[in-house]
Amino acid sequence: MPKKITIEPVTRVEGHGKVTIHMDDDNQVVQSRLHIVEFRGFERFIQGRPYWEAPVLVQRLCGICPVSHHLAAAKAMDMIVGAGTGDGLSPTGEKMRRLMHYGQIFQSHALHFFHLASPDLLFGINADPNIRNIIGVALEHKDLAVQGVMMRKFGQEIIQATAGKKIHGTGAIPGGINKSLSKEERDSFLKGEDPLNIDKMIEWSLGALEFFKGYHKANRELIDDFASFPSSHLSLVRKDGAMDLYHGVLRAVDSEGKKILHDIDYQDYASYIGEEVKNWTYMKFPFLKEIGKQDGWYRVGPLARMNTVDFIPTPLAQKEHELFRAYTNGKPNGMSMHMHWARLIEILHSAEMMKELLNDDDIMGNDLVVKGNKTLEGVGLLEAPRGTLFHHYRINRNDQIEMANLIVSTTNNNIPMNLAVESVAKKYLNGHAVISEGMLNAVEVAIRAYDPCLSCATHALGKMPLEISLVDKDSNIIDKKYSG
Amino acid sequence: MEKKIAHFTIDNKECTATTGVSIINAARENGIFIPTLCHYEGVKPAGSCRVCTVKVNKRHLTACTTPVAEGMEIEVDTAELNDLRSSVIELLFTEGNHYCPACEKSGNCELQALAYRFGIMAPRFPYQFNERDVDASHPKIYHDHNRCILCKRCIRIIKDEKDLPAGSQGRSIFAFNQRAKKVKIKLDDRLGKELSDELAQKAMDICPVGSILVKETGFKTPIGQRKFDKEAISLDNSINLKAMKEAHHE
Numbered sequence: 260m261p262k263k264i265t266i267e268p269v270t271r272v273e274g275h276g277k278v279t280i281h282m283d284d285d286n287q288v289v290q291s292r293l294h295i296v297e298f299r300g301f302e303r304f305i306q307g308r309p310y311w312e313a314p315v316l317v318q319r320l321c322g323i324c325p326v327s328h329h330l331a332a333a334k335a336m337d338m339i340v341g342a343g344t345g346d347g348l349s350p351t352g353e354k355m356r357r358l359m360h361y362g363q364i365f366q367s368h369a370l371h372f373f374h375l376a377s378p379d380l381l382f383g384i385n386a387d388p389n390i391r392n393i394i395g396v397a398l399e400h401k402d403l404a405v406q407g408v409m410m411r412k413f414g415q416e417i418i419q420a421t422a423g424k425k426i427h428g429t430g431a432i433p434g435g436i437n438k439s440l441s442k443e444e445r446d447s448f449l450k451g452e453d454p455l456n457i458d459k460m461i462e463w464s465l466g467a468l469e470f471f472k473g474y475h476k477a478n479r480e481l482i483d484d485f486a487s488f489p490s491s492h493l494s495l496v497r498k499d500g501a502m503d504l505y506h507g508v509l510r511a512v513d514s515e516g517k518k519i520l521h522d523i524d525y526q527d528y529a530s531y532i533g534e535e536v537k538n539w540t541y542m543k544f545p546f547l548k549e550i551g552k553q554d555g556w557y558r559v560g561p562l563a564r565m566n567t568v569d570f571i572p573t574p575l576a577q578k579e580h581e582l583f584r585a586y587t588n589g590k591p592n593g594m595s596m597h598m599h600w601a602r603l604i605e606i607l608h609s610a611e612m613m614k615e616l617l618n619d620d621d622i623m624g625n626d627l628v629v630k631g632n633k634t635l636e637g638v639g640l641l642e643a644p645r646g647t648l649f650h651h652y653r654i655n656r657n658d659q660i661e662m663a664n665l666i667v668s669t670t671n672n673n674i675p676m677n678l679a680v681e682s683v684a685k686k687y688l689n690g691h692a693v694i695s696e697g698m699l700n701a702v703e704v705a706i707r708a709y710d711p712c713l714s715c716a717t718h719a720l721g722k723m724p725l726e727i728s729l730v731d732k733d734s735n736i737i738d739k740k741y742s743g
Numbered sequence: 744m745e746k747k748i749a750h751f752t753i754d755n756k757e758c759t760a761t762t763g764v765s766i767i768n769a770a771r772e773n774g775i776f777i778p779t780l781c782h783y784e785g786v787k788p789a790g791s792c793r794v795c796t797v798k799v800n801k802r803h804l805t806a807c808t809t810p811v812a813e814g815m816e817i818e819v820d821t822a823e824l825n826d827l828r829s830s831v832i833e834l835l836f837t838e839g840n841h842y843c844p845a846c847e848k849s850g851n852c853e854l855q856a857l858a859y860r861f862g863i864m865a866p867r868f869p870y871q872f873n874e875r876d877v878d879a880s881h882p883k884i885y886h887d888h889n890r891c892i893l894c895k896r897c898i899r900i901i902k903d904e905k906d907l908p909a910g911s912q913g914r915s916i917f918a919f920n921q922r923a924k925k926v927k928i929k930l931d932d933r934l935g936k937e938l939s940d941e942l943a944q945k946a947m948d949i950c951p952v953g954s955i956l957v958k959e960t961g962f963k964t965p966i967g968q969r970k971f972d973k974e975a976i977s978l979d980n981s982i983n984l985k986a987m988k989e990a991h992h993e
């Protein structure tokens with residue numbers, strides 16, 4: 260008999276999602292899908308609110324990477340208050356925001372790698388789920404668990420010092436920042452008691468990379484073949500092609516490394532990127548307009564960034580990037596599990612960036628806010644831990660937000676995650692009459708590689724266009740309803 | 744005329760104050776804090792929020808409108824009265840739409856500060872989810888009716904004093920509009936147009952909640968430096984102490 264398998268909830272990811280897998284009489288997977296079952300609605304209820312509230316309000320759609328939303332909204336508001344896009348802020352404003360952002364990337368990646376993903380690597384995909392979790396890691400690999408916790412703490416402390424609070428702060432305001440670092444704060448990060456200082460963080464980041472590389476050597480098949488497929492890749496890059504997670508131009512490359520989006524100013528993103536809605540998930544499907552809905556999808560996130568940037572502007576991470584690129588002979592890397600490798604390179608890069616920023620006296624300056632000629636529309640983009648994050652707002656003459664459009668990283672990765680689920684479902688489930696927990700965990704491992712933050716990926720309320728089709732056994736549509 | 748001194752007790756403590764001053768002020772003179780949301784030193788008390796309710800000789804009275812008199816036995820800090828105050832604050836939270844997480848007045852808001860002082864975790868009454876709107880049409884002020892607790896401070900304090908003889912009251916720039924459940928604060932069409940930056944800022948400062956906001960200045964004060972970030976609301980940091988000092992200075 261054909262059967263439908265549901266994995267609900269998907270565990271060790273942020274937010275709620277579900278996977279359905281349809282299998283036919285011969286135990287072959289015929290369809291598999293990742294559904295996002297949470298519903299947020301921020302794009303709707305921000306309407307009418309004053310624009311300066313957006314960075315503080317919108318970040319509430321997530322408790323894990325609120326800083327990314329806080330900063331993306333603030334960047335959009337920089338445009339609105341006439342402070343330009345990216346390069347118009349005062350040096351203190353810009354550097355404090357960058358420090359906040361790299362602190363966030365550092366802590367979020369650490370959380371993801373050590374807490375959520377490492378159990379699968381350390382114990383194996385088929386291990387007993389009672390051990391295959393962070394508690395198991397703490398018991399059997401104490402050093403790694405402690406490092407994970409302390410690295411996360413360091414990043415959180417940076418966020419607190421720049422945003423005012425570890426979660427949901429208020430530091431970034433339109434046109435700048437509301438505080439700079441005191442000398443004591445700065446010194447505590449540079450020379451704090453072991454292990455909470457930046458040099459230790461860099462040392463541990465290198466250690467985590469070595470751990471992964473060793474693991475990779477011993478488990479090549481898993482790391483290289485698991486959910487591996489070619490794709491296009493998209494991210495912001497600095498104007499000179501360097502990695503820049505806070506600001507840049509938008510670039511996409513195809514699976515051969517050819518540029519298909521040519522370093523555009525992201526204020527024009529809507530001319531290049533479209534969004535499609537499907538009837539089985541609350542999450543939208545973005546695509547590159549020039550290529551079309553069918554083939555215009557792309558990957559975002561650490562893996563994509565390794566593929567789009569020409570180099571990383573910090574020495575230790577650059578060395579690792581060279582190794583990473585050499586592994587695929589300079590061609591884009593499409594191996595989903597290499598996302599972990601890429602993430603660890605970014606942890607190292609973030610630590611190096613934090614050190615550079617902390618050693619810059621501008622971080623203690625007093626010139627916090629810049630304002631110029633007001634405009635009614637602004638777009639703010641940055642590279643969040645999970646990938647490119649888009650915030651787009653339009654306001655009316657009374658300063659109220661009229662329109663908001665958010666494309667979050669997880670949404671950008673919608674198709675790649677579904678493809679990863681399908682590839683793993685087929686590989687692990689095809690031909691098996693009895694489905695084990697380990698097989699299903701393999702599907703989750705594929706999703707986890709993308710570190711999706713499902714909670715923030717769905718946010719249109721009221722105007723959610725929903726299309727429902729009733730289909731008979733020969734796939735003829737017999738009824739169709741559309742609401743929107 | 745010589746001022747008469749009244750002798751009275753607050754929670755059994757012997758106190759003295761000038762006869763005729765409000766109980767709220769008499770208490771302050773004796774180092775005792777009576778919380779309030781509507782009272783503002785120097786303007787006529789309205790008795791509208793009821794948070795300052797005390798017991799005088801076993802009767803419930805508002806401390807802002809009742810003058811102190813010889814021999815009064817006043818109860819302030821009792822379990823019964825604190826529960827009553829708490830319930831009034833909880834009612835305000837359920838009647839309006841107060842979302843502290845994204846409110847720029849958070850940390851400077853007296854309603855929020857009192858909720859913390861009374862340890863309110865969740866209101867005992869059901870939320871009303873009343874539909875309120877915002878008025879953003881004024882060039883300087885963003886007025887969020889979701890948060891207004893109708894304390895009338897803005898009406899009583901923010902006055903236009905231009906072209907008026909010295910000593911006269913001034914004209915209110917804010918006023919009540921409509922009635923009963925629909926009542927809301929509105930800026931006077933003509934006077935509102937001439938609102939100075941100073942008065943706009945003062946209106947924001949005296950509003951106990953985040954209902955009156957000066958446009959484009961939100962979240963300027965970092966977390967940690969806001970009024971109630973370090974200390975709970977008390978006699979030492981209450982708005983009325985500040986108002987009293989300012990009045991004294993003048």
Ligand code: SF4
Nearest residue numbers: 891892894895897950
């Ligand atoms: S706007 Fe503020 S000051 Fe005016 S009545 Fe409402 S809460 Fe009181």
